[in-house]
Amino acid sequence: MISNTSDMPFGPGSVAERMHDIREAARVVSEGFSRAYMRECIDQHRFPQEIWETLGEYGLLGISIPEDLGGSGGGQVELVALMEALAEAGLVLPMLLLTGFARVPIIRHGTPEQIERFVKPTISGTEKLxxxxxxxxxxxxxxxxxxxxxxxxxxxxxxxxxxxxxxxxxxxxxxxxxxxxxxxxxxxxxxxxxxxxxxxxxxxxxxxxxxxxxxxxxxxxxxxxxxxxxxxxxxxxxxxxGLAGMFEALNSERLLVTAMSVGLGNYALKKAVAYANERKPFGVPIGGYQALQHRLAEAKAELEAARLMMIQAAATFDAGGNAGAHANMAKLLGSRAAVKAVEAALQTHGGYGFDRDYDIITLWPSVRLMEIAPINNEMLLNYIGEHVLGLPKSY
Ligand SMILES: Cc1cc2nc3c(=O)[nH]c(=O)nc-3n(C[C@H](O)[C@H](O)[C@H](O)COP(=O)(O)OP(=O)(O)OC[C@H]3O[C@@H](n4cnc5c(N)ncnc54)[C@H](O)[C@@H]3O)c2cc1C
The missing domain is CATH 2.40.110.10 (Butyryl-CoA Dehydrogenase, subunit A, domain 2)
Structure with a gap:
């Protein structure tokens, strides 16, 4: 399935290369932690400390922190790549998102002493925000x-x-x-x-x-x-x-939520495709029925659209540009696409989709949530209407 960057221009320092390296590192980490482990943490509301420490050991918690501050360098592009790759493996790590974006205003507006005290301990993973x-x-x-x-x-x-x-x-x-x-x-x-x-x-x-x-x-x-x-x-x-710092944090948050949405959407689609190729109630795989195939294909197209918008916005953010409009649009499209993907996966699994052991219905709250939090999609449409299209404020 396309969810890598092989289809994008690849060269030294390109966005594709930046994402590729992080995805590789994330793949190595995710091989050590199963979705079953994640489900256990979710069901018990237990913080996945083991993954957190491993991410710290691999230097992945230092992503988006400049190297001269002790971090691993990179920016939002690398951070969304990490978030997306982990979610694609079924690893849901909101703390990565929270710590990741909460650091943004501290790095941009904090003093060297504040960065030393509040940001540095998050690089190794000893502290979380x-x-x-x-x-x-x-x-x-x-x-x-x-x-x-x-x-x-x-x-x-x-x-x-x-x-x-x-x-x-x-x-x-x-x-x-x-x-x-x-x-x-x-x-x-x-x-x-x-x-x-x-x-x-x-x-x-x-x-x-x-x-x-x-x-x-x-x-x-x-x-x-x-x-x-x-x-x-x-x-x-x-x-x-604090307004500027607040919106810098919130734009980063929207991108990371998009990454989690797209990753989870692709996780659901992958399971649905595997099931659709196997399940044969009428002797042929149900994946051959257009009613299902088109539903899955549409979800895939929408996930990719959101993903490209996310990458574009992350690159703009890292270049110091105004990423607001595209970050908002990416979150709108990404959260919707993830819901669509889980819906399609649920339909594909028929009655088994409701069996928690099939791990489809279990994805539903987390993807549906992202249409509402951290910002509801209605507010994103309000933003696009008012600030992108120039329409009157509607609320
Ligand atoms: C699981 C979870 C985790 C969260 N984590 C955090 C966190 O870590 N930190 C944090 O600060 N917050 C967090 N939130 C809060 C989240 O960001 C808010 O729930 C969200 O912003 C909506 O606020 P509300 O729930 O009060 O909804 P309300 O403001 O009451 O809105 C209810 C509904 O009304 C509609 N609506 C509201 N205003 C408008 C409008 N102007 N135009 C059109 N429609 C509108 C929307 O459909 C919205 O869903 C979390 C929420 C959840 C559920």
């Missing part, structure tokens, strides 16, 4: 958030609540988006947002697990910040000007 922006009342409307960090001496005190925070109990620190000015105190709602690095076990931080099961090893948490003391070095960038 999660990300907290969503609030119970604000939901999709992040600018309506009320978590507030008020100045205290040379630092801050953070009070508020975040919800759905993935992996908060597994991570050592979380990148928190909070207001340092209330909505009423700023001219525009986009102002007054700041980024903080908060230890997940800091005094005043409380984690309450939610009863959510989306086929990820990590749980989601309601996180309470009760007057959490933050030293000055916990603020990334300038106070009240």
């Amino acid at each position: 999660c990300f907290a922006i969503t609030e119970p009342d604000a939901g999709t409307n992040s600018f309506a958030m009320s978590s507030l960090a008020t100045r205290e001496g040379d630092g801050y005190r953070l009070t508020g609540r975040k919800v759905f925070i993935s992996g908060a109990a597994d991570a050592n620190r979380m990148l928190v988006v909070a207001r340092t000015q209330k909505v009423g105190e700023v001219g525009r709602r986009t102002e007054g947002m700041s980024l903080f690095v908060v230890d997940t076990d800091a005094p005043g931080v409380q984690l309450q697990p939610l009863n959510i099961d989306v086929g990820w090893p990590e749980r989601q948490y309601l996180v309470f910040f009760d007057e959490v003391r933050l030293d000055a070095d916990r603020l990334i960038g300038l106070p009240g000007q």
